[in-house]
Amino acid sequence: MKKPISRILLINDEKLILKAFIKGLNDAAKSMENSLGITFIGVTTAREALQVLEEDGDIQAVVVDDKLYTLQSERKGTRNLQMTALELVQKISRFRPELNIYILIAQEQQDDVVDALFSETVDGYFYREERDYRGMYRILNAQLQEKARTPFYDQLKSYVLMAKDAWHTPGHSSGDSLRDSPWISDFYEFIGEHIFRADLSVSVPMLDSLMEPTGVIAEAQKIAAEAFGARRTFFATNGTSTANKVIFQTLLAPGEKLLLDRNCHKSVHHGVVLSGAHPVYLDSSVNKKFSIYGPVPKQTLFNALEQHADAEALILTSCTYDGLRYDLSPIIEAAHAKGIKVIIDEAWYGFARFHPAFRPTALEAGADYATQSTHKVLSAFSQSSMIHVNDPDFNEHLFRENFNMHTSTSPQYSMIASLDVARKQATLEGYKLLSRTLELARELRLQINATGVFQVLELPELLPDEVKHDNIQLDPTKVTVDISRCGFTVEELIRELFEHYNIQVEKSTFNTLTLLLTIGTTRSKVSRLYDALMRIAREGRAPRRLYQISEVPHFTELRYLPRDAFYCEGELVPLLDEEDRVSKYLEGRVSADQITPYPPGIPVLVPGQTITNSIVHYLVSILRSQKHMEVHGIVFDGYLPCLRLLTATEEGSLRKLS
Structure with missing residues (x-):
């Protein structure tokens, strides 16, 4: 099991003082309980500090000298204030708000400094002159231990290890009903012992x-x-x-x-x-x-x-x-x-x-x-x-x-x-893991584009025209890939990736795949995906004509409250007539259900909404499309697709929206 690493950064422009603090605190960390792997490092300028905080994801806390000076001229010996503690604390808080921040102060300046920083994200103060390294370490360690605490998980684990006999729900009784069963013991073995022992109930008061x-x-x-x-x-x-x-x-x-x-x-x-x-x-x-x-x-x-x-x-x-x-x-x-x-x-x-x-x-x-x-x-x-x-x-x-x-x-x-x-x-490690995820996202984009066939869509290509000037930003952990030149339909490509390369993607449109990178994404996964896409690209297939469904119709009139419409009994009305033609009898009627093609998951109709011919034609075109798409809310009477609509009597009993 890997041990955690926790670095604490000291910022003090007096090199001798900084060296003494680092040595004293590291000595304390070595001689005292240190389960979180705490070590101390130091820098002499605010600029160095911000750079270290950007580059080192293992920094867990910062100790800032209340005044940071820098030599302006060796000859004159004058000193300029680099940055007030207040300014630096604000910069650190904005950049990495999860960090604990402490201030080193002179005792005679106590009131002014504390007052200035009172409303900021400061966790505590130490006196520069005291040099109580063990005391400082105890406080810093205790604060980090508090942040690392998982009250519920710790209590759950503690209870499970007590090995109490269960005379309460759930029925599997800590897995005992499965463990020796000739029929389902494989499920117990597959899922694992602790998942059953931790599956408890409100009968255990200590778990809240x-x-x-x-x-x-x-x-x-x-x-x-x-x-x-x-x-x-x-x-x-x-x-x-x-x-x-x-x-x-x-x-x-x-x-x-x-x-x-x-x-x-x-x-x-x-x-x-x-x-x-x-x-x-x-x-x-x-x-x-x-x-x-x-x-x-x-x-x-x-x-x-x-x-x-x-x-x-x-x-x-x-x-x-x-x-x-x-x-x-x-x-x-x-x-x-x-x-x-x-x-x-x-x-x-x-x-x-x-x-x-x-x-x-x-x-x-x-x-x-x-x-x-x-x-x-x-x-x-x-x-x-x-x-x-x-x-x-x-x-x-x-x-x-x-x-x-x-x-x-x-x-x-x-x-x-x-x-x-x-x-x-x-x-404790979100910054570090997300920095890695961002780096992998950058690498993946370059690799996909290097195939010469697949192309990652960046913000300018993704943005609809209506919002190009709305200061929209793109989350780089969502990677949308244009697949239109690869020679596969999107369904064929997803199947190819799954069956031949053991890759499952997040979602798709008719000509794109979406890949989701998370803190669990590894460089090995990125390499395997790149290898798969490059192999597919090298097949040199001629591009296929990809079927694009029509755009979801604009929202029409909402005639009644959705709740009122939904709780009506309604009647089933077919989308097609007996000769398989689009029904003429739906125009102007009101839906009692939510009708949602998936993807993209946008409701074409919501309860209480007025139906138009364009909506009916859109739904029929989806149902007839060779590209399979789930449509939630349509009711099939045998093979006949129907909508649940309000009756005239029900409409007469409801209050219209103004």
Whole structure:
């Protein structure tokens, strides 16, 4: 098992003093308990310090002299202040907010320095003259130990090792029902002993309650909030899909307005139904060449905020599945000026806090709520997500009631532990791992382009025309590859990569593949992917004509609240008549369901929306396409595809939206 390495950087321009501090502290580290591998290094200038912090991902804390001078002239012997401690602390905090920062001060300057830095991210102060190296080391070690603590995981592991007899749920009783079974013991062996022993229940009080945490879960959530820059953080074991619904039901009463990107995840649209909200759907931008859907144009958002100043909330997805990030700060500022809460679905961007290349995060840009799929991009189990709250008007009781409405009373404890562990890793080595991921992303782009057949699409190629001047940024860990010259259809290429090269990609459009790099991506994986693409490129196949489905039709009139329409019984009406022609009887009718082709996962219809002939033709063209595409929400009556629509009587009983 690898041992951790933790370096602490001292910044002091007096070389002899710096040397004495480094020696004294390293001697203390060698003679005292040091399970985290703490060593001390030093630099004499602020510029060197910032360079070391950029290059060394093992730096865990910084000790800054309260005044840093530099010699201006050897002859004159004059000295200039390099940078105040306040300025340096601010730079370090902006660059790597996960680091602990301490200040070395002279005792007589105590009040001035402490007062100046009181509101900054400073964890403590040491007196320069005391030279209590062992005392300093104890404090620095204790603080790092606290940051490395995983309260829930530690308690779970401790309980499992107690080997208590289980007279409570779950039924497998620590795996005993599987272990000696001639039929299913292979599952026990495949999954592993500890996953069953750690699969416990609310019958174990020492593991706390996810529904009303007061112990180790509460502690773990508090540490996570500090790590991600939130006032409050809540662990979710039903994925970000449920997290979005919880926030909606907390902020929105039936009939209250919500502004939302039509391209939001389907959980957002389901949340609209559950909350009874009145949605104002905003069409996203579209890159027609590659069938990639981008952010809502900034001006569209500003216009919607002006037109619907009575809205309670705005929800956007940043970054998108393809890695496109909004310029969030001006949008959030405009929403807050109208008293509108902002929710950002950061499902694909939960790592961003831990490297300056990805910031600002949604919370740093001022969002009131951010939901993150920790399992998608950090080291948590599937379905493990976090809800981060910075809303100054946060109603904890109402939130808790909605959270408990959706969460299971029997949560999977391994998921909670994985959230605790994922936070620890992101805090202590996130910068280092993300720096490696960025380097691998750069290498992969060069290698793919070097095939001469496959091409990585960069921001200018990905951006739809409507948002080219909206200061959109690209997350480089999402790599979109144009495959149009390789001689395969996208389905054939995915199958070729899977069957012959053991490679599974994230997603595709008719002429692109999306590759997702994470902190788990290795150089070996990059090399194998490059080898596969280069071999395919060298086959020299002639380009194929690739089938492109038509663009998703623009949103039409929302005639009734989605919740009201969804809970009607409705009637099934075929998309085609008896002679397999497109039905003429759907124009003007109202859908009772959400109809979503996947990919791209954008609803063509939502409950309460008016149907047009263009929508019907679009759905029929997808169903008839040789390219298989899932279409969620269509009902098949035998082989006949149907939509569930409101009846005339039901429409007469519902209140129309103005």
